[in-house]
Amino acid sequence: MAPVEVRPKPVLRSKYCKGCGRCIDACAQGLIERGTDIHPASGLVPIALHPEACNGCGLCVDACPEPYGLVSASLAAELDASEDRRRFPHPRLPAEEVPAARAALPEGRPLVVKGTHAAAIGALLAGCRHFFGYPITPSTEGAELMAKLLPSLGGVFLQAPSEVATVNMMYGCGGAGRPVMTFTSSPGFSLMLEGISYMIGAEVPGVFVDVMRAGPGLGNIGPEQADLKLACRGLGHGNTHAVVLAPATPQEMLDFTMLAFELSFRYRNPVVLLADGHLGEMTGKVTLPAELVRPGEPAWAVSGDAAHRRNLIASILLKETDQEAHNLGLLEKYARMAEGEQRAELFRCEDAEVLVVACTTPARMAKGAVRALRDVGIAAGLFRPQTVWPFPIRSLLPLLGRARRVVVVEASGGQLEDELRLALSHAGASTGVEIQHVRRMGGVLPSQGEIVEAIRGKRSSRKVVAA
Amino acid sequence: MSTFYERFERHDHAAGLKAQSTHYCPGCGHGLAHKYLARAIEELGVQDRTIAISPVGCSVFLYYYLDVGNTQAAHGRAPAVALGHKFANPDSVVVSYQGDGDLASIGLTEIMHAAQLGVPITVIFVNNAVYGMTGGQLAPTTLMGQKTTTSPLGRDRTMGQPLRMAELIAQLDGPVYVERVALFDAKQRVRAAKAIKKALRLQVENKGFSLVEVLSECPTHLHLTPLEAQRWVKESMLPVFPLGVKKDATPTDWGTWQKADFDPDALLEAVGARAPPVPRFCSGFPHGLFGGDIGLKLAGAGGDGAQTAAMLIARAAINEGFDATHIPSYGPESRGGTSYADVRLAQDEVFSPDVPTPHVLVAFNAPSLAKFGLAVAPGGVVVYDSSVVREPPAFDASVRAIGVPCSEIAAELGERKVKNTVALGALQCATGLFPDETFLAAIRQALQGKSKLVAVNEEAFRRGMRAAEGCGADDGWFGWWI
Known part of the structure; x- marks a missing residue:
């Protein structure tokens, strides 16, 4: 039986x-x-x-x-x-941090590529093998190059159904510890802001290359510095900040994209690279670096294996004091960024009496203007923020004593000037003279000629307004 | 122990009862769906590999409970987040757990496209016909006549009708398995557990996308007891949301996943930096030509080759070790329309890359010539296609305008596209910008892989030069204005 x-x-x-x-x-x-x-x-x-x-x-x-x-x-x-045995989340130790490594890159010939392509190549050199994006002019060629190159490098290119889906795919992929990026342009960047807030809250790295175009609304596809305010002050809801890099040449599109990945992982935070329509489309000489990056495996990643099982990527902290503590931690991180990541190019600033402040493509027109002004005996200099946030105030302050005029040249209604004024205010400093400006918008960049004219035409400290 | 954490430390730091009690209301179906998911993970032996995506809604706290890798997503975006995870680690087993507001309302784009993409992820969709966390509002799956706080008199047609997600998704090509199950009695619960396990197994086996819609009870917002709510699902929801397998495709393998390659040589090869440097022919930057940096504008209609010619000039300068920029500008048309290019050349660094007053204008049609002709700098050069521009405008006396029948020469060569190379030859003859060999090398470099076109382009360049003879740099013409 x-x-x-x-x-x-x-x-x-x-x-x-x-x-x-x-x-x-x-x-x-x-x-x-x-x-x-x-x-x-x-x-x-x-x-x-x-x-x-x-x-x-x-x-x-x-x-x-x-x-x-x-x-x-x-x-x-x-x-x-096990009533009395505490076990959270389970007895495993935190995963081991595998740092990124660098490998020598054989010398190649300089590339002649457009800005978006240079940024895409920079991403590949930085170890990015995951791209999610949605086509939008004038950023799309960067995505197209990624679509072409990633499959041959064992990478992933996925055209998402929208910018909203894009940023959330980045959130998942970045949360798994992978270097991930997208190309977008102003209206698309607007759509990504919610997701960027989540990424910042959950401390997820990711690189956003925003090739800015004219707005508001649909605007047009011409170059404008339309998103400085969004990138510096408006990265979605809540207590957010990210390093905002502002390249001015195709070479910097590559270099700064590589830097963006490094900073993104150093701070576990998104990084925004702001180009403009001209810079994205602009072809120029690009020299490759001596090394490329093989990404590491962060200990915090949710990567679907035993070592990382205890990890959580989330931006929700229900208990108010927990959320406050998290915010204080973020503020401390932003302070470290502000301390460590200010970058600027100073061109003929050493004895400058006319200090021109400009970034991205307008900074090149401004640089031309500075040379032209010097040719006619005006002691002009260009102060070019390479990071708009944090604003490179430390290298600006020593120049203010000599400057008799400060002129902000920009392709926006004053967004760069606002950053300058805020940075001065936070530093408890002042230019000592009225801040003047040359502004164009709508897809028009200030030309070298009109900058020269504006500065030569008005020697007083009254406002300079472009025709 | 099970796939649940033994103590829910993330649940208010496991204070008191919260250490082992969920946040769900009595009788809520979420706890059961969690339980069957946890069991499936356990039985398939994939706890270490699993990543659960918590949504927004009552199940936002899934990560309190499941002892797996956890990511919490924004409202509706869980499938996108799941795809990010899956592509990052194809060996991971990714579960997107979503409610009806999350999946069927705000996240409709994400779920439909993830389903159609068909990548092996598993979606658990809990449909209880009402918004729970926000307090009982109308859901996309709320029944007709059902009262909610935002349909206080009952849902009517002005509020739209309930969305049948399982059926919608099952008619897509992407998914391999879609089933709707319920929790209202022991038999349904067995089926639900089985369906969830199957949906997960299909991912573990790398077959494809699967979705299980779970009809669930929300006693709190239905204002019913848990047992009444079970009956309500059976009697009221079932007629609208019939149970059963909606799609069960014969699963084939999703395919192999690629492994990331970080080999330096492979990267150099991919970006085209492997080729040897192009030889230099130039003894120095042509400073004397226009008194410093040089600005060129090339303008025509789309297809005229203005951008290609502009790129050749920039490439030629960079090959010689100088700096150059090229900015294209197009009309809104995808084909045809206007096409302008600004090229700026400098010995060391191009400052302002735009060219509002070009030293050299190459115009391929009359509108381009009219638009930019008068902007040419004093002492500048204009090359235009005299095949199409019969009556050039009057230029400044210091500007030298050279009409070359680019289109006709190209037609004679049997390759209409090379009219831009003809124009380039004419430009070269008129300015002597760089040695001829510089341009010819740049042409050969640009035509790598299209060697058949090299000969005709070289010939076009020479024909362009010959056609412009008599107005070149060698005749001392520049002497009077420099």
Whole structure:
């Protein structure tokens, strides 16, 4: 005669029973009924279980929505045994941090490529093998080059259904510790801001190359410095900041994209690279670096293996004091960025009496203007922020003593000037003279000629307004 | 222990009962879906490989409970986040867990495209016909006549009708498996657990995208007891959301996933930096030509080759060790329309890359010549296609205008496209910008892989030079203005 199988009976851990009664229906024997007593710990009324006649079918356990309410005998035994043993999330140690490594790059010939392509190549050199994006002029050629090159390098190119999906794919991929990037342009960047806020909150790296175009709204595809404000002050909701790099040449598109990945992982934060329509399309000489980067494996990544199982990527902290502590930590991180990442190019600033402030392509027109002004004996200099956030105020302050005029040249309605003014204000400094400007918008960049004219035409400290 | 954390430390730091109790209301279906998912993970032996994506909604705290890799996503975006994870680590087993507001309303784009993409991820879609976390509002799956806080008199047609997501997704080509299950009795719960396990297994086996829609109870916002809510799902939801397998394709393998390659040589090869340097022919930057940096504008209609010619000039200068920029500018048309190029050359560094007053204008048609002709700098050079521009405008006396029948010469050569190379030859003859060999080398470099076109382009360049003879740099013409 075969031995009779004795199935263990379920165990009710009444503290964790919410008394929903789903198990009552599930029991064919009718051995479960509504309870009558309020449990002192939960304040709820657990069900009453009469296991005497129970045949251990387990259907009641399958009907209990609580993981640790009505449980199998074996689970109950395990829980009892470990009652006093704390285990969070499980006894594993944090994963080991595998740092990124550098490998020598054989000398190649200089490339003649456009800005977007230079940025794409910079991303590949920085070890990026994951690209998600949505086509938008004038950034698309960067994505197209990634689509062409990534498959041959074992990488992933995915055209997302929208910018919203794009940034969330980046959130997942970056959260897995992979260097990930996108190309976009102003309207698309607007759509990504929510996701960028989540990335900052969850401390996920990722690189956004925004080839800015004219706005507001659909605007046009001409170059404008339309998103300085968004990138510096408006990265979605909440307490957000990111390093904002402002290249001015195709070479810097490559170099700064590589730098962007490095900073993104150093700070576990997105990095924004702001180009403009002209810089994205502009072809120029690009020399490759001596080394490329093989990405590491961050200890914090959620990468789907045993070593990283304990990790969590999330921006939600329900307890207010936890959220506040997190924000204080972010502020401390922003302070480190502000301290360590200010970058600027100074051109003929050493004795400059007319200090021109400009970034991205307009800075090149401004540089031309400075040379032309010098040719006619005006001591002009260009101060070019290479990071707009943090604004490179440290290298600006020593120049202000000599400057008799400060002229901000930009392709926006004053977004760069606002950054300058905020940086001065935070530093408790002032230019000592009125800040003047040359501004164009709508897809028009200030030309070298009009900058020269504006500066030569007005020698006083009154406002200079372009025609 | 199970796939659940033994203590829910993330649940308010496991204070008191929260150490082992979920945040769900009594009788909520989420706990059951969690449980069947946890069991499937356990039975398939993939706990270490699993990444659960928590949505926004009541199940936002899935990561409190499941002892797997966890990522919490923005509202509706869980499938996009899941794809990011899957592409980052193809060996991971990624589960997107979503409610009805999340998946069927705000996240419709993400779920439809993820499903159609078909990449092996698993979606658990919990449909309880109402918004839970925000407090009982109308959901995209709310039944007709159902009262919610935003349909206080019951849902009517002005609020749209319930979306049947399982059916919508099942008709796509991408998914391999779609089923709708329920939780209202023991039989349904067995089926639900089985479906969830199958959906996960299809991913573990690298087959494809699967989705299980779970009809679930929200007693709180239905204002019913848990047992009444079970009955409500059975009697009211089932007629609108019929249970069963909606798609079960014979699963073939999704395919192999690529492994990232970081080999320096492979990268150099891919970006085209492997080729040997192009020889130099130039003894120095042509400073004398226009008194410093040189600005050129090339203008025509789309297809005239203005951009290609502009690129050749920039490339030629860079090959010689100088700096150059090229900025294209197009009309809104994808084909045809206007096409202008600004090229700036400098010995060491181009400053302002735009060319509002070009030293050299190459115009391929009359509108381009009219638009930019008068902007040419004093002492500048204009090359235009005299095949199409019959009556050039009057230029400044110091500007030298050279009409060359670019189109006709190109037609004679049997390759209409090379009219831009003809123009380049004419430009070279007129200015002597660089040695001829500089341009010819740049042409050969640009035509790598299209060697058949090299001969005709070289010939076009020479024909352009010959056609412009008599107005070149060698006749001392520049002497009077420099």
